[in-house]
Amino acid sequence: MARRRVVVVGSGFAGYNAAKELADQVSPDHVEIVLVNPTDYFLYLPLLPEVAAGIVEPRAVAIPVPGKLRNVRLILGDVRHVDTDAHELTYVDPENTKRALTYDKLVLSVGSVNKLLPIPGLAEHGHGFRGIPEALYLRDHMTRQIELAAATDDQQERDARCTFVVVGAGYTGTEVAAQGHLFTTMLARQRPELSDQPIRWLLLDTAPRVLPGLDERMSKEADAVLRRRGVEVMTETSISEATKEGVVLQDGTDLPTRTLLWCVGVRPDPLVESTGMETVHGRLVVDEQLQVPGFADIFACGDAAAVPNPRDPGELCPMTAQHAVRQGKVAGRNVAASLGYGTPRRYRYRDLGFVVDLGGKDAAANPLHIPMSGLLAKVVTRGYHLVAMPGNRARVALDWVADALFSRQRVQLGLVRSGVVPLDTAAPEYPKLLSDDEDPLGVERR
Numbered sequence: 001m002a003r004r005r006v007v008v009v010g011s012g013f014a015g016y017n018a019a020k021e022l023a024d025q026v027s028p029d030h031v032e033i034v035l036v037n038p039t040d041y042f043l044y045l046p047l048l049p050e051v052a053a054g055i056v057e058p059r060a061v062a063i064p065v066p067g068k069l070r071n072v073r074l075i076l077g078d079v080r081h082v083d084t085d086a087h088e089l090t091y092v093d094p095e096n097t098k099r100a101l102t103y104d105k106l107v108l109s110v111g112s113v114n115k116l117l118p119i120p121g122l123a124e125h126g127h128g129f130r131g132i133p134e135a136l137y138l139r140d141h142m143t144r145q146i147e148l149a150a151a152t153d154d155q156q157e158r159d160a161r162c163t164f165v166v167v168g169a170g171y172t173g174t175e176v177a178a179q180g181h182l183f184t185t186m187l188a189r190q191r192p193e194l195s196d197q198p199i200r201w202l203l204l205d206t207a208p209r210v211l212p213g214l215d216e217r218m219s220k221e222a223d224a225v226l227r228r229r230g231v232e233v234m235t236e237t238s239i240s241e242a243t244k245e246g247v248v249l250q251d252g253t254d255l256p257t258r259t260l261l262w263c264v265g266v267r268p269d270p271l272v273e274s275t276g277m278e279t280v281h282g283r284l285v286v287d288e289q290l291q292v293p294g295f296a297d298i299f300a301c302g303d304a305a306a307v308p309n310p311r312d313p314g315e316l317c318p319m320t321a322q323h324a325v326r327q328g329k330v331a332g333r334n335v336a337a338s339l340g341y342g343t344p345r346r347y348r349y350r351d352l353g354f355v356v357d358l359g360g361k362d363a364a365a366n367p368l369h370i371p372m373s374g375l376l377a378k379v380v381t382r383g384y385h386l387v388a389m390p391g392n393r394a395r396v397a398l399d400w401v402a403d404a405l406f407s408r409q410r411v412q413l414g415l416v417r418s419g420v421v422p423l424d425t426a427a428p429e430y431p432k433l434l435s436d437d438e439d440p441l442g443v444e445r446r
């Protein structure tokens, strides 16, 4: 029997689990599993705000794929094209060489990217928050703003540098604002020049409440914690313009700032649309076995897939890590079944609640839909993350202990400059593909 090749694109929550489940089900003698991802790690995104705040080190949230996934071959690459007729995909490797890879079965689990809106200046002056580069950039940027504010005698400039604007009060924006406010306040306390200087954080959302997609009790808790600390929560509003010097709010107010964080939801990775297969809201249409209708060899899962929500007929599963993990496992199992190992399953999952870390001793959580707040929620939140991470648990736990015992490191390393983390991008890890004329090596086939 010829060895079959399954290619999984993307090693996020969905792809990592799909590859793992598949490897558990099939014989490596008969099935080769190839995972294509721009980096050699699975990124545990929910702890990224803690990386930006200097609590957790970046390598702790990056779980290495080699060594973790048995019988899975990792290929570093950014997939740019899928030819469904030829069963071949084209990707760009870290040295910008265009290569091709054939597949017998394909799992698309490429996740999502920042969602941009047509607001003047946003793409140039806003920053997203989706990866380690953005988190490192933000940590340095916040530190730099506080240092530059302390160094200037110009009060207007100082006010602008000490004003931080976050647009989007979903879990990402809310956690970034909560952690960022505590971090910058701590930095400012070390600078006598800023002893009377207010540190302003504004959290904006067009929805009537923070955490609009989550349980109302969690919203109230997060709202109360943020306001108690002095974060200016502004609902039912957004910005109408962004410039180098600040933003304009929708009511026309000019707000001088050097920091605009854009956390307004996500959209599926554009690779999905480029395949030409049917999409809904940019997500690849799949059936309840996560198979693409009309393409017996293609499966999709996670944020990139329009998975019917078994609990809410007619609706799609939300784009959350919990769903992506479970969908990945089902996709892996069903690919195995399509190769003669076991039987396929339908995707069925009831979410188990949500956790939102608000920094300090605060969190909002509803495990098994039981509402919790304060220290108890914090313990549950951290415990949940440790259980949910597929590796590096001890590293993360040690970082938490270190943060409780020592004062936080407050230097900037300057490794990630603003231009490296543009907002108007699907965040390609590698430079844009050269045109065929420019690419001296052409396509290398495997």
Ligand SMILES: Cc1cc2nc3c(=O)[nH]c(=O)nc-3n(C[C@H](O)[C@H](O)[C@H](O)COP(=O)(O)OP(=O)(O)OC[C@H]3O[C@@H](n4cnc5c(N)ncnc54)[C@H](O)[C@@H]3O)c2cc1C
Binding pocket: 009, 010, 011, 012, 013, 014, 015, 036, 037, 038, 039, 043, 045, 046, 047, 048, 049, 077, 078, 079, 080, 109, 110, 111, 112, 129, 130, 171, 172, 269, 271, 301, 302, 303, 304, 319, 320, 321, 322, 323, 324, 355
């Ligand atoms: C800051 C932040 C915090 C979050 N916190 C939570 C939370 O607390 N709880 C929760 O449930 N959800 C949370 N989410 C959402 C959750 O992380 C996503 O729903 C989840 O990551 C989706 O999993 P996925 O596998 O579909 O995509 P991802 O985890 O994003 O993985 C996609 C992978 O595909 C790779 N990829 C993309 N394009 C290509 C390509 N062309 N070629 C090859 N590889 C490619 C990417 O590099 C990545 O490794 C958070 C998201 C963010 C950004």
